[in-house]
Amino acid sequence: MSSRMGGLMLALVFLFLIGPFLIIIAAGMSAGETLAFPPQGLSLRWFWAVFEVESFRASFVLSIGLAVGATLLALVLGVPVAYALARYPLPGGEAMSTLLTSPVIVPAIIVGLALLRYVVIPLDLGIIPALFVAHTALLVPYAVRVVSASLANLRSDIEEAAVLLGANRLQAFFLTVLPNIRNGILAAFILGFVTSFNQVPVSLFLTGPGVSTLPIQMLWYMEFTYDPSIAALSALLALMSMAIVLVAERFLGLSRYV
Amino acid sequence: MSDAAFLDLAGLSLGYDGRPAVEALDLSIKEGELVALLGPSGCGKTTTMRAVAGLLQPMGGRITLGGRDITRVPANRRNIGLVFQSYALFPHLSVFENVAFGLRRQRTPKDEIERRVAEAVAMVGLTGFEKRLPKELSGGQQQRVALARAVVVRPRLLLLDEPLSNLDARLRLEMRTELRRLQRELGITMVYVTHDQEEALALADRIVVMRDGKIEQMGPPEAIYETPATDFVARFVGFENVFQVKDGQLRAGNGAALPLQAPVDGGTAWLAWRPHAVELGQGPYEGQVLGTSYLGQSVEYLIESTVGPIKAEAPAALPRHEAGRTVAFGLPPATAAAIPR
C-alpha cells in the first residue's frame, strides 16, 4: 500500500469518525424551527435556547454532580485496591481481581435493572443514591486500572525509605506514593467523569419523573421534538469533551491510560 | 570504640512466606565499627540487613541495639539509616526536600532544618544542587543525596545495601574513599552489604562472609584474605585453585587426584592457591595451556590438567607459554592457604 493511498484511506476514516460532529454543529446553528441540514439560515439561537429549558438545566446539574461524586467515590475505593494489588500478596488474588473488575464485563443495562428491582424498590431507596451506587460500581474497575498503571512505574522502596526516616505507613503513602501517582489519579478522574457523564444504559431504569441525567433527558426530548436544540446541545457537549480531552492530553498524556 | 556489643543479633531466623532465608544467625557489632556482610546473591545478607532495619519481621531470635531489644520496634522508630541499592530517592522532591524529609518527620525547627540540610549537602559535596530533582542528577550525585538523607538524621546505625553497585568503576573507587572518610568523621556504626570482595576488603574493619543464610567466616580483612576458614570463603576471595586433601593426594571435584608435592599437616582438609602462587614452568605436574590473558603487570594462564582447569599467573617479563603447549607446573603447599576443615 502506497503512503498516498494510506493517507486517503485515513482521511476517509476520519471523515466518518469526526465529520458527523461538524454536521451537528452546523445543524445546531440553524435559524429555522425544524432540524435540517444544510441549516436554514445561520443563527446561534438554539445554542441559547438550550440553556432556557429547565429540564436540561436540572439534568445537566445532576449529571455533573453524579459524575464528580461517583468518580470520587470510585477513586476512594479503587486507589487502595490498586495499591494493594501492587504491593501486597492478596488472598485469592485472581478471584479478587475478577470480582473487582466484574462491573466492566456485565452489560450496564442489567446493572440498572437489577438495582431497580432488588435494591431501589425493596429498600425504598431514592433515585439519586441509586444512580450514585450504580455509577460508582461501574467506575471502580477504571479507577483500579488507571491507577495501577501509574503505580507500576513507581518503585516500592521509596516507601521503605520514608518509613526508615520516621514516617508511619500512612504518612509514607501520602508523602511519597500519592504525589508520584497524582497524574494517574487525575487521568482516572477525567476518564471516570467522562464515562459517568456519558453513561446511558445504567441510568435508564434508575431515572424517573423529574429526576434524569442529561443524556437520558436528551433521548426523551428527541423522541418528541424535532427542533435543532438537541443538535445544539450535542454540539456543546462534543465541544466540552474535546476541551477536556485536549487539556488532559496536554498535561497528563491521557491517551496512555485509555 | 567500646568493646561491648552495640548491635547484637542473637539466634536470628528470617524468611519470606515461611521459607527460611537465614537460620539462627549470631552476630555482634561494636560501636563505631564498619562491618561488611559479604556473600553471593541469595546468601541472606540483604535479608539480614532488612531485618535490622525493621523492614522484615524475624521468625525467631532477637535484635539488640545499644542494649535495648528492638526486635518488635517498628521501623520508623528505630532511627536506623539505610542507603538503598537503587537510592530510593523521592522522585517528586528536590535534593533539599529529600534530605530534609527525616528532619521534618522529627518536627525539627525550620532554621535547624536549613542548617543541618546545608551541612549534610556540603558534606557530600553537593552544595548548589539543593533545588534539583533526583532525575536531574547523575548516578553518583544521586548516591550522595541518598547518603546525606540517611545521615542527616544522625542515625544510631547506618546500613548500606550494595550502595556502589550502580556506579561505574571510577566513581565506585571515589565513593569508597568518601564513605570511609565519612565514617571516620561521623564515627557512625555501619553495616555494609556487598557481593564485591574487593569493596569489602578496602572498606571494612571486619568482614562477615555469608553463605546460604549462615555465617561462613568472620574476621578482619587480612584474616579473610589470607587465611580463609572454608573452601567456599577461599574461592570467594580469589583462591582460584582449591583442592581437597586426602591420603596424601590433592583431589579435584571430578574425582581425579594428584600426589601432594610435599607433606602437609595432618589437620589440613583443603589447600588453596591464588593464581600467582602456582609455580609455572617447573614442578611435578603437567598440563596444556588453554588460553592466556595479558593483564599488564602479569599474564594469566588457564591450564587444563588431570585435576581440571588450573589458573596461574606469572610476571609479564617472563617468557610466555603459548596456548596449546604443554607446560610443567607445581602446587607447593608452602604457598597455599591451608584450610583445616
Place this chain on the structure above:
Amino acid sequence: MFTSRTTGLMLVLPAVVFITVGFLAPVLILLAQSLRLEDGWGIGNYLAFMNDGLGREVFWRTIKLAALVTLAAAVIGYVAAWAIVETRPERRGVLVGMVILPLMISPVARTYAWLVILGRTGFLNVLITNLGLSEEPLRLLFTETAVFIGLLQLFLPLMIISLVSALENLPRDVVPAAQTLGAGWIATFFKVILPLTREGLVIGGTLVFTGSVTAYITPAVLGGSKVLMLETLLYQRVSVANDFASASVIAAILMVTTLAANRLLRRLATPRRR
C-alpha cells in the same frame, strides 16, 4: 511488615463490599430470576422467549449486526491502523488522539449526528433529491443499515487503537522481509501481519462485538421500534409491558453472550503450537 496479608485485605475490603452489595448481588439475583417459573424453577422462560417470534428475531439480529460491525471494524481498522503506524511518530500521537477523541464524546450526541444525516430532511436525502437521484426522500432511518452505521462509528475507534498498538509492536522489517521473499500484499497480510497482530485484533474485536451486542442508544435512536436489538427490547419489556420475567431472560442472554464472546475470542487470541 511489607508483606502483611491483613493490610492487603483491609485495603481491598471496602471496594469488595461495595461491589458485592451494590452490584454483584443484585445482578446475580436478577440472573437467577430468569430461571424462576410460576411453579418452581426451570428454563421455561428461555423457551418462551425463543419460541416467541420477536424474541428470536431480535436475538439473531443483534448477533448478526454485532458480527457485521466487528468484521467491518476489523477491515477498516487494519487499513486505518496501518496508515497511522506508517506516519512519523510525532504525527502518530496526534492521529491516535483524533481516534480517541470521539470515544470521549457523549454517545447520544454521536448517534444524534446520524439522525441529522439520515433523517427525512437530513443531509443525505437533501443531497439525493437535489441531485435528482430520487423524487421522494428515501427511508434511511429506522433500518438495520442505519443501526449498523451508527454502531460502526461508535466502536471503530476501539478497534483502531487496539490494532495500532499491535502493529507498533510488530517486529521491525518483517513486512519488507516477507516481500523480499516474494510474498504479495495479500499473502503478507494473512501469513505475517495477521498472525503477529492476532492478540490486538481479538482485544479490539471483543470490545467492538460486546459493545455492539449491549448497545442501547444506537438502536433506540436509529432503529426505533422497527429495528429492535436485545437492549431496546429489554427496555420495552420492562417499561411498556412490565414483563420482568422475559426482561430477566434477556438480561441473562446478554450476559451469557458477552461472556461467551469474551471466552471464545480469548481462546482465538492464544496461538496454538504446531
